[in-house]
Amino acid sequence: MPRIAVIAGDGIGPDVTREAVKVLRCVTRGSGTELDLVEWPHGADHYLATGTTITDAEVTELSDQYDAILLGALGDPRVIRNEHARDILLGLRFRLDLFINLRPVRLLDPRLTPLKDKAESDVDFIIFRENTEGVYVGMGGTFKQGTPDEVAVQEDVNTRKGVERIIRAAFEHARVAGLERVAMADKANAMEHAGGLWRRVFREVAAEFPEIESEALYVDMLAMDLIRRPERYRVIVTGNLFGDILSDLGSQLAGGLGLAPSANIHPGRTSLFEPVHGSAPDLVGTGQANPLAAILTSALMLRHLGYAGEAERIEAAVRSAVQAGATTPDLGGSLSTAEAGDEICRYLEQMKN
Numbered sequence: 242m243p244r245i246a247v248i249a250g251d252g253i254g255p256d257v258t259r260e261a262v263k264v265l266r267c268v269t270r271g272s273g274t275e276l277d278l279v280e281w282p283h284g285a286d287h288y289l290a291t292g293t294t295i296t297d298a299e300v301t302e303l304s305d306q307y308d309a310i311l312l313g314a315l316g317d318p319r320v321i322r323n324e325h326a327r328d329i330l331l332g333l334r335f336r337l338d339l340f341i342n343l344r345p346v347r348l349l350d351p352r353l354t355p356l357k358d359k360a361e362s363d364v365d366f367i368i369f370r371e372n373t374e375g376v377y378v379g380m381g382g383t384f385k386q387g388t389p390d391e392v393a394v395q396e397d398v399n400t401r402k403g404v405e406r407i408i409r410a411a412f413e414h415a416r417v418a419g420l421e422r423v424a425m426a427d428k429a430n431a432m433e434h435a436g437g438l439w440r441r442v443f444r445e446v447a448a449e450f451p452e453i454e455s456e457a458l459y460v461d462m463l464a465m466d467l468i469r470r471p472e473r474y475r476v477i478v479t480g481n482l483f484g485d486i487l488s489d490l491g492s493q494l495a496g497g498l499g500l501a502p503s504a505n506i507h508p509g510r511t512s513l514f515e516p517v518h519g520s521a522p523d524l525v526g527t528g529q530a531n532p533l534a535a536i537l538t539s540a541l542m543l544r545h546l547g548y549a550g551e552a553e554r555i556e557a558a559v560r561s562a563v564q565a566g567a568t569t570p571d572l573g574g575s576l577s578t579a580e581a582g583d584e585i586c587r588y589l590e591q592m593k594n
């Protein structure tokens with residue numbers, strides 16, 4: 242039985258995670274599938290009460306004794322610079338070596354995209370963002386800080402191993418899913434050293450997948466093209482910074498943060514699943530947080546754990562609810578967070594009959 246650590250976290254994290262857990266129980270009820278869901282208290286309250294974010298022993302426990310982590314959101318205005326969130330989130334990403342940040346972008350209803358004349362099938366791509374390197378490793382420094390001569394250096398770290406494994410993961414996904422093309426985004430014209438490595442490795446790995454078309458693009462070109470003709474794209478692979486920006490762009494093409502799931506994966510190891518949105522302090526206590534991103538995230542987790550049927554049923558239920566307008570106010574509906582979760586369970590029950 243898969244063992245899953247549930248870290249509801251801060252702000253709206255507990256609200257949306259409660260619904261995701263509710264849906265996990267609905268989809269597995271009577272199906273023979275069992276999940277061991279274990280609640281973990283980590284977040285701002287825990288940090289403020291105990292002074293610890295997450296200990297080395299706890300990270301080891303997650304790594305050795307759990308199959309997945311389902312996380313709500315982290316971020317609390319009471320914690321200076323959100324150091325607990327950085328420690329837990331970035332700590333888990335780096336220490337569990339979760340090198341794939343997976344961001345599916347799928348339009349569930351044409352009314353939800355700001356693009357003109359686009360159908361569901363036109364906005365349906367997945368971004369493989371490198372998650373452990375790039376400019377986010379924190380290498381660099383400042384010199385003469387606070388003076389007119391101040392210098393700030395932020396290094397962009399790209400290793401052969403890091404670039405190769407994320408590119409290979411994207412091609413492997415395309416092969417398994419039967420998708421015809423993988424696009425890679427870099428900025429090789431202005432950042433020749435990193436771009437040179439990415440392009441060389443991309444060509445080499447692409448040669449191992451002769452049935453899949455490959456295309457290397459400058460990231461600014463791709464950003465324009467995703468707005469102009471998103472239907473050209475099915476799989477995109479890119480570095481940490483560009484992936485961060487492209488996936489936020491992508492989330493808006495498919496209805497916004499309320500519907501955007503993500504996964505942080507190292508195949509074969511404990512992986513972390515979280516909605517893209519944050520803790521939304523403005524929504525705390527309103528009962529209006531949209532739980533669908535967290536629910537779609539739980540579907541990603543189930544698929545990763547080998548329960549593709551359950552994942553598909555959750556995704557179909559979410560699509561039905563969205564198309565029927567049975568949503569929270571951010572998507573134009575009038576349901577509360579809990580009612581939106583109930584609605585997904587209702588569709589899941591209908592599918593069983």
Ligand SMILES: NC(=O)c1ccc[n+]([C@@H]2O[C@H](COP(=O)([O-])OP(=O)(O)OC[C@H]3O[C@@H](n4cnc5c(N)ncnc54)[C@H](O)[C@@H]3O)[C@@H](O)[C@H]2O)c1
Pocket residue numbers: 253257313314315316317318323326330498499515516517518519520521522523524529530531532534571
């Ligand atoms: N992975 C994470 O845990 C994560 C990601 C982003 C931000 N954060 C943290 O969250 C806090 C708030 O950050 P922010 O305001 O920049 O981003 P946010 O994603 O929390 O909110 C941005 C906007 O989107 C709306 N929104 C977000 N989630 C929603 C949902 N489920 N349903 C309906 N509307 C939703 C919010 O109301 C807000 O207007 C900060 O402390 C930040 O550091 C955490």
